[in-house]
Amino acid sequence: xxxxxxxxxxxxxxxxxxxxxxxxxxxxxxxxxxxxxxxxxxxxxxxxxxxxxxxxxxxxxxxxxxxxxxxxxxxxxxxxxxxxxxxxxxxxxxxxxxxxxxxxxxxxxxxxxxxxxxxxxxxxxxxxxxxxxxxxxxxxxxxxxxxxxxxxxxxxxxxxxxxxxxxxxxxxxxxxxxxxxxxxxxxxxxxxxxxxxxxxxxxxxxxxxxxxxxxxxxxxxxxxxxxxxxxxxxxxxxxxxxxxxxxxxxxxxxxxxxxxxxxxxxxxxxxxxxxxxxxxxxxxxxxxxxxxxxxxxxxxxxxxxxxxxxxxxxxxxxxxxxxxxxxxxxxxxxxxxxxxxxxxxxxxxxxxxxxxxxxxxxxxxxxxxxxxxxxxxxxxxxxxxxxxxxxxxxxxxxxxxxxxxxxxxxxxxxxxxxx
Amino acid sequence: xxxxxxxxxxxxxxxxxxxxxxxxxxxxxxxxxxxxxxxxxxxxxxxxxxxxxxxxxxxxxxxxxxxxxxxxxxxxxxxxxxxxxxxxxxxxxxxxxxxxxxxxxxxxxxxxxxxxxxxxxxxxxxxxxxxxxxxxxxxxxxxxxxxxxxxxxxxxxxxxxxxxxxxxxxxxxxxxxxxxxxxxxxxxxxxxxxxxxxxxxxxxxxxxxxxxxxxxxxxxxxxxxxxxxxxxxxxxxxxxxxxxxxxxxxxxxxxxxxxxxxxxxxxxxxxxxxxxxxxxxxxxxxxxxxxxxxxxxxxxxxxxxxxxxxx
Numbered sequence: 001x002x003x004x005x006x007x008x009x010x011x012x013x014x015x016x017x018x019x020x021x022x023x024x025x026x027x028x029x030x031x032x033x034x035x036x037x038x039x040x041x042x043x044x045x046x047x048x049x050x051x052x053x054x055x056x057x058x059x060x061x062x063x064x065x066x067x068x069x070x071x072x073x074x075x076x077x078x079x080x081x082x083x084x085x086x087x088x089x090x091x092x093x094x095x096x097x098x099x100x101x102x103x104x105x106x107x108x109x110x111x112x113x114x115x116x117x118x119x120x121x122x123x124x125x126x127x128x129x130x131x132x133x134x135x136x137x138x139x140x141x142x143x144x145x146x147x148x149x150x151x152x153x154x155x156x157x158x159x160x161x162x163x164x165x166x167x168x169x170x171x172x173x174x175x176x177x178x179x180x181x182x183x184x185x186x187x188x189x190x191x192x193x194x195x196x197x198x199x200x201x202x203x204x205x206x207x208x209x210x211x212x213x214x215x216x217x218x219x220x221x222x223x224x225x226x227x228x229x230x231x232x233x234x235x236x237x238x239x240x241x242x243x244x245x246x247x248x249x250x251x252x253x254x255x256x257x258x259x260x261x262x263x264x265x266x267x268x269x270x271x272x273x274x275x276x277x278x279x280x281x282x283x284x285x286x287x288x289x290x291x292x293x294x295x296x297x298x299x300x301x302x303x304x305x306x307x308x309x310x311x312x313x314x315x316x317x318x319x320x321x322x323x324x325x326x327x328x329x330x331x332x333x334x335x336x337x338x339x340x341x342x343x344x345x346x347x348x349x350x351x352x353x354x355x356x357x358x359x360x361x362x363x364x365x366x367x368x369x370x371x372x373x374x375x376x377x378x379x380x381x382x383x384x385x386x387x388x389x390x391x392x393x394x395x396x397x398x399x400x401x402x403x404x405x406x407x408x409x410x411x412x413x414x415x416x417x418x419x
Numbered sequence: 420x421x422x423x424x425x426x427x428x429x430x431x432x433x434x435x436x437x438x439x440x441x442x443x444x445x446x447x448x449x450x451x452x453x454x455x456x457x458x459x460x461x462x463x464x465x466x467x468x469x470x471x472x473x474x475x476x477x478x479x480x481x482x483x484x485x486x487x488x489x490x491x492x493x494x495x496x497x498x499x500x501x502x503x504x505x506x507x508x509x510x511x512x513x514x515x516x517x518x519x520x521x522x523x524x525x526x527x528x529x530x531x532x533x534x535x536x537x538x539x540x541x542x543x544x545x546x547x548x549x550x551x552x553x554x555x556x557x558x559x560x561x562x563x564x565x566x567x568x569x570x571x572x573x574x575x576x577x578x579x580x581x582x583x584x585x586x587x588x589x590x591x592x593x594x595x596x597x598x599x600x601x602x603x604x605x606x607x608x609x610x611x612x613x614x615x616x617x618x619x620x621x622x623x624x625x626x627x628x629x630x631x632x633x634x635x636x637x638x639x640x641x642x643x644x645x646x647x648x649x650x651x652x653x654x655x656x657x658x659x660x661x662x663x664x665x666x667x668x669x670x671x672x673x674x675x676x677x678x679x680x681x682x683x684x685x686x687x688x689x690x691x692x693x694x695x696x697x698x699x700x701x702x703x704x705x706x707x708x709x710x711x712x713x714x715x716x717x718x719x720x721x722x723x724x725x726x727x728x729x730x
Contacts, residue, residue, distance in 0.1 A: 064694035071481075071699060095482055096697030179584065179677050233582055235675040240567040240582070375696075380681055387677045391584035409499040414696075 026050050026307045028314060031057045031065070031077040035329045036133075036297075042324055043317055050310050059083035063090055066098055078305040079314050081133070082298045085121035088130045088373035091300065093415075100303040103128045105312045110320060115364040118333035121373045122298055125203040129300060129373075131319035134258070134330035135338075136296035137367045138186045139360060140278040141259055142252035143270060144352040150251060158190060158281045161254075162221050165230025168251065174244055176253030178222050178231030179387050181379035183254060184396070186292035187218045188382075189368060191283050196378050196407055197370040205417040206374075210404040217283070219397040226390070233390070242267055254281070256294035257331045257360045265350060276353040280363050289366040296333065331360055375414040381406050470710055476703035491704035495692075500682045501705075507593060508684050512661035515597035519657050520650055523605050527612035527646075528638040542613050546606035556603045557670040564595065565674070583674055592683065596667040604660075608653055615646050655720050659713040665690070685709055 030052050032040050037054065044052040055077070057065055062082065069076045076098075082088065091098040106128060111119065115135060122130040142154055150168070155161040165175050177183055189195055193215035199205040209215075225231040234241040236255075244250060245268035255263065260277065264270055280291035299318050301311040318324065325337030332338040342357030353359075385406045386399040411418050480487050495501060526545065530538040548556060562568055565583045566575040580586045587595060619642060627641050665686040672679035682688055685705065693702035 067694050067697045070697070090695065093697065180675070181677055233584065235677050238567070238583065238675055239565070243567075377681075379676070380679060383677045383679055384682075388584075388588065391582070391588035413498060413500075 026310050028052055028078040028305075028307060028310055029075070030054045030314070031062065031080045033057070033059050033081055033083055033297075036081045036318075039318060039324055039328065043314060043321075050314070052314075063087060063096075066091060067096055070096060070098060076302055076304075078307065078311045079299065079301050081318075082130065082300060083295070085293075085296060085298060085371070085373050086375070086377055088122055088298060088300065089124050089375045090373075092124055092127075092129050093375060098300075098302060099129045100301040100305070100308070100311070101127045101129060102131065102301070102312065102315070105308075106131065106316055110316065113320065113335050114333050115335055115338070115361075115367070117367040117369050117371065118335075118364070120367075120369055120371055121296065124373055130298035131300075131315050132333035133297040133299060133319055134295075134328065135333045135360075135364055135367070136256040136258055136293045136330070137280070137291045137360075137363055138183075138254050138256055138294065139280055139291070139363045140252060141255050141264060142276055142278065143248070143250070143274045144276040145274045146248055146251040152251070154252065154278045155281060156279070158218070158221060158283050161281055162225060164252070165225045166228055169225065169228035169230030172249060173230070174232045174241075174250050174253075175225070175230050176232065176250070176255070177234060177236045177241065178226045178396075179233050179390055180235045181383040181387060182256075182294040183236070184222065184386065185379055185382055186254065186294065187222050188215060188396075189292050189370070190218055190281070190290060191215075191286065192290060193218065195403075196374060196411060198372045199419055202417070204415060205419060206411055207419045208404060208407050208411065210400040210407075215400060216397060219395075219400055223395045223397055226396075236263065237267070245270075257363075258295065260351070260356065261329070272350045274352050275356075276351065277356045277359040279359060280366055289363075290368050291363060291366045292368050293371045297330075331357075335361075375416075376410045378407065381410060470707075473703040473706050473710075476700055477707045479700055481699040481703075482697075487700075491698075491700040492708070494698075494701045495705045495708065498688070500688060501685075504682060504685045504688050508662060508664055510593040511596050511600075511664055511684070512658055514593055515600050515661050516654050516657045518597055518601045519605055519608065520654050522601060523608045523612060523653065524643065524646075524650055526605075526609050527616060528642055530609070530613060531616040531642065532634045532638060538613070542606075542610055545609045548602050549604060549606040551603070553600075553603050553666045554670060557599055557667055558673060560595070560599045560602075561671075561674045564590075583678070587674075587678065592668070592671075592680065596664065599667050600661070600664075604657070611653075612646060612649065615649050616642060619645055651720075655717055659717060662686075662709060662713055 026049060028050060030040055032054050034056055037056065040052055040054050044050070044054075057080075062080065062084075066076070066080070082091075088099065090096065102122075103126075111128065114132065118135060119128065119132050122128055122132055140154065147154060150173075152164060152168070153160075155164050161175065168175065185195070191214040193212065194207045194209045195215070197207045199207055222231060226233060232241055232244070234244075236253075245264075250268070253259075260275060264275055280289040282289035299315040301308070301315050305311045319332075320334045320337060322334075322337045322340050325332040325334060326340040326344060328337075328341060332341050338357075338361060342361065345351070345357045346354045381403065385403045386394075386396055389399055390396070408418050477491050478486060478488060480490070530541055551559075561583075563571060564575075564586045566572055566580055566586060567582075569575055575586060578589070580589055590598070623641065623645075624637065627637055632640065663686050664684040668680040668683035669687055669690075671683075672681075680687070682691060686709070689702045689705045689709070692698045692705065
């Protein structure tokens with residue numbers, strides 16, 4: 001009898017604990033970078049059931065800090081922002097098994113609202129492990145007035161781009177950098193070169209083949225353009241290149257979607273009314289462009305969080321809430337959010353062309369499906385094996401065999417099957 | 420009787436003195452241990468314990484904490500980047516230790532042969548970079564070596580280096596890191612050798628001067644042989660320190676992503692294992708190998724050269 005009452009009481013207590021009337025606000029620990037702070041803050045303000053405890057972590061330190069927290073088994077964040085798409089793969093290994101599998105937790109209908117390949121860096125071995133915040137595919141940025149003044153048409157193919165370089169390079173104009181790893185990476189994959197491409201349907205398998213014409217053709221283009229000076233031997237953030245860009249010597253360059261707002265406007269300081277954008281370039285033998293990306297952050301949740309439902313809701317909201325993403329600093333990967341964001345950009349008098357967003361959205365269709373999250377950094381390997389020898393007279397084409405060896409070794413070391 | 424009593428008296432006195440001296444000696448020993456205690460405590464906490472912990476960790480899979488013997492060591496030896504890192508670190512150490520031994524010896528001997536006040540001022544100036552953290556020195560050097568902003572711009576241009584990449588490939592990374600480390604570390608040694616040189620016996624210097632030795636001969640024939648052992652000691656300590664190279668290559672990325680060096684040195688590889696791959700076991704294995712190498716090299720030098728043997 002007594003036992004029965006006790007059992008009934010405890011059942012009642014358990015029921016009461018679970019009912020929302022008695023629920024206290026759940027606290028989620030969040031690790032963010034600086035630009036995302038206001039977005040997390042907005043969630044905190046608009047959700048009474050959740051309190052966010054946000055810590056700012058330098059993007060480059062994120063993995064190291066998570067490793068430490070996992071090792072110490074304390075202070076592990078429930079939700080994180082990842083500035084590097086490689087982090088998704090790096091935080092879902094046996095050794096650092098942090099990320100929650102979101103495949104069944106985010107409705108398919110919502111996943112379908114993303115741009116094509118928008119979430120490709122979040123798919124690792126068929127699982128959805130993160131939600132993409134922003135797109136970062138490469139497009140053509142140009143100074144409309146300067147191009148008109150020079151009497152040049154904006155190129156639509158790589159062949160035209162190279163020809164424009166041949167004409168303008170000797171006159172001291174530059175069409176961007178040839179030595180920064182990410183732009184170089186994007187030139188090299190533009191014709192479908194297999195630089196560490198995940199093999200569809202095979203877990204942890206990548207294809208690496210840099211000996212094909214698809215790789216040699218862009219490599220030769222970069223070498224020729226470095227030689228005639230139309231691609232600079234300076235990185236895009238080096239003081240001398242910034243000075244060049246400020247002085248009207250960079251009429252056009254290939255850059256990611258965030259370049260306009262975050263590099264050209266504040267750093268290169270092009271005057272208002274000159275900056276315009278065009279679709280990514282294609283090779284003459286391609287039917288449509290294939291464009292690589294440079295960055296694009298993602299949100300992930302901890303698989304062992306005490307509050308999985310709230311953590312998933314936060315991740316989803318951050319990536320897809322339209323009111324939130326409209327004021328985001330970068331082009332949202334979620335299409336309805338991006339359209340609201342684009343309407344804001346169209347009113348910005350800084351751009352020479354109100355259709356910059358339309359160009360960016362159109363270009364998203366050509367985004368490379370192989371832009372995936374990997375457990376090692378291909379761009380670091382390019383910097384080490386290709387870029388550094390360039391300074392002592394090497395060529396991109398000449399460095400491809402060494403790059404093939406380096407990438408194959410790195411892939412095997414990180415547990416990939418190489419085809 | 421009186422003689423005998425004096426003898427007993429003096430014997431008792433001597434015994435007493437010996438006892439007092441012994442007690443004083445014990446007191447001194449206890450005092451020195453007391454003074455050493457804070458250092459020993461910190462050495463145990465931050466030196467000996469982590470090394471022992473890493474040694475233990477290196478035989479375990481740190482994810483499921485199962486013993487797996489030498490698997491971590493095997494992983495390290497299979498890593499294709501290790502031979503390159505070993506070569507990098509050795510070339511850095513060769514350049515840096517050479518630069519330090521020659522540079523510190525020359526500067527110390529020169530300072531010892533000029534007026535005391537000027538020498539002290541210069542020593543303080545040499546010491547200053549050592550007071551700045553090495554990370555700040557790296558950033559400073561990245562500016563000095565960039566032909567577009569460097570105060571030594573004309574020199575760099577005259578050599579034909581127009582971009583940072585030209586300078587880096589021209590000097591070589593090992594050379595650049597050696598220069599950075601030399602300027603941050605040599606000042607302290609110059610101060611130490613200032614002390615060593617000023618404590619050399621004055622009568623020897625006097626005798627040499629009477630025999631007609633000029634300043635150069637005095638420095639190279641008399642002073643240098645007398646401080647040679649200290650120079651070797653500095654070499655050993657620098658060698659062990661040099662193997663631990665980390666900050667200089669790790670911060671190269673500040674010069675631009677195309678200059679980033681993530682796996683240049685062995686310590687960086689240990690960092691990569693632990694904090695990029697999450698493999699603390701492999702990291703511990705590499706660190707243990709590094710400590711082992713330093714200890715073996717130090718022992719060989721100490722015993723093969725009978726370094727601590729008193730003359």
